[in-house]
Amino acid sequence: MTQGGNAPLTAARVTVEVTAPKALDVSGLLLTEAGKVRSDADFVFFNAPHGPGVTHRPASGATPDAITIDTAAVPAGITKIVVTASPDEAGATFAGIEPTATVRDADSGQVLVTFTAPQLGRETALIVVEVYQRGGAWKVRAVGQGYANGLAGIATDFGVTVEDEPAPAAATATPVAPPVTAPAPAPAPAPVAPVAPPLPQSAPPMPPAPPAAPAAPPALTKITLDKGRVSLTKGGSVSLEKNGKPFLSSVRMGLGWEPAGRGRNIDLDASCIAFDAKREKLDTAWFMKLGIFNGAVAHSGDNLTGAGGGDDESITVHLDGLPPEVCGLVFVVNSFSGQKFTDVKNAYCRLVDAGSDQELVRFDLTQSEPHTGVVMCKLVRQYSGEWVMTAIGEYVDAKTARAMVKPAASML
Known part of the structure; x- marks a missing residue:
């Protein structure tokens, strides 16, 4: 035509x-x-x-x-x-x-x-x-x-x-109007923020380097699950190893929140975005696509209000079932209903042993910001094959899982 x-x-x-x-x-x-x-x-x-x-x-x-x-x-x-x-x-x-x-x-x-x-x-x-x-x-x-x-x-x-x-x-x-003789000139491209160089294709991404001017010296000892449950602060990491060996094959990431006032319904959506070694998106588990990688990542379904006790939404990850090209999983939450996170309280994420239901790692967001999305945490596969969870807690303006992809990739 x-x-x-x-x-x-x-x-x-x-x-x-x-x-x-x-x-x-x-x-x-x-x-x-x-x-x-x-x-x-x-x-x-x-x-x-x-x-x-x-x-x-x-x-x-x-x-x-x-x-x-x-x-x-x-x-x-x-x-x-x-x-x-x-x-x-x-x-x-x-x-x-x-x-x-x-x-x-x-x-x-x-x-x-x-x-x-x-x-x-x-x-x-x-x-x-x-x-x-x-x-x-x-x-x-x-x-x-x-x-x-x-x-x-x-x-x-x-x-x-x-x-x-x-x-x-x-x-x-x-x-x-459609151009008649020649198209209007395209605007000059906006300045592009510097992007970290791609990771080697043969190896998964490593965690980011510590800040240039940390408030305290970086820890010299790797935090593991040897001593039981770990409570993370923003930027903290924990290896999913115990006694020097991989401890888990299946984990569940639980995410929860409460309305900040007057009981208003706030439709927050939790999603898991999978990336390869070049920080390219492979797939996303979210309320419109509950399972990816043949069920290796499975979403519990959409909670429209945040009502009820326990986790509002959860995402189960069978680590052994992930394809080898999956190097990072980023867990994000966005406000589909458009409210800012300043209208939300007690937001958290927690890593649970899917087999025993034991809580292993917890990250509580102590401060909120007036944005519609937050990158909660990430699971990254290291060169050794071990998985490391890092608490992120960075807020962005994004109301859908699709809009969270670029911010999530930048935080791997």
């Missing part, structure tokens, strides 16, 4: 995959005849993956982000579903990474139509295609309309209430 072209849909259920040389976030909006959503529930994306007749499929391995539309299940009054895309990297534009939409029969996988957007420039979000109803039949149209103020601009234009950070510069987005 070419820009502006349309074609009839020959399947009742279709999946719209959007691919580009860089990772994308793909979303869908259900629109009425007036071109607006009925409510924020008509905005389907990775944080809200299910809408009436429309679902979001997250990227996994070689499978790209996608929106699946069941036209028979779309509610009366919805006449159009627009499929949008934006670069996963914050601040990135579409310059040089023009995306391609592939519309497939959702049941058979057969390709129905494809569309590649025209050359783009400073656009940070794009309406890729729209699936619409005309005369009782469903069709697909190639759009390729860019926006300079991101996915929030598109969402706001269609009536979605956007309260995420950073807020859009204006209440209504300004569409960017």
Whole structure:
């Protein structure tokens, strides 16, 4: 298909995959005849993956982000579903990474139509295609309309209430017309923070060096589990060895918290992000993907409020079942509901022997900061094969597991 072209849909259920040389976030909006959503529930994306007749499929391995539309299940009054895309990297534009939409029969996988957007420039979000109803039949149209103020601009234009950070510069987005002769020049790249050199591919990452000016001399003795339960402070580490030998094969990371006041429900989500020796993400166990590596990492499921005693969410790790390329596991917690961690009290993580249920290591967050995510701790496989747990407790602005990947990698 070419820009502006349309074609009839020959399947009742279709999946719209959007691919580009860089990772994308793909979303869908259900629109009425007036071109607006009925409510924020008509905005389907990775944080809200299910809408009436429309679902979001997250990227996994070689499978790209996608929106699946069941036209028979779309509610009366919805006449159009627009499929949008934006670069996963914050601040990135579409310059040089023009995306391609592939519309497939959702049941058979057969390709129905494809569309590649025209050359783009400073656009940070794009309406890729729209699936619409005309005369009782469903069709697909190639759009390729860019926006300079991101996915929030598109969402706001269609009536979605956007309260995420950073807020859009204006209440209504300004569409960017597709270039006619030449694309607008891309903005100068922002300064890039220095990144630690990659670790040797043949060996797993080592723990970070002590701070340049520590308040006290670094410990000369490795802390192990020889003397029983260990209470860690921020930056402290403990080897999961006892009497010089690996002590555990299966551990459970328990994470807990309480609302700070008035009993407000706070939906915090615990996740475990697995990395290789180059600090590249391999997979993530979170509330939308409870098991990874054939169950070697298993999530207990989503706790929406933090209510109840004991751990609010837990993640079990069978260390012996992890693939050899897994060198680091980072445990993170983010506020899906958007409250800051200053609205949370008594947040902690603890490492438990999954076999005996004995608590081995505990790290209590004694101070909170006004952010929506925290990197709690990490388990790192050493050159010797032993595993070491380190308490981190660093706060970041991130409301989803996906947004925690880069901060987590930087702390390995």
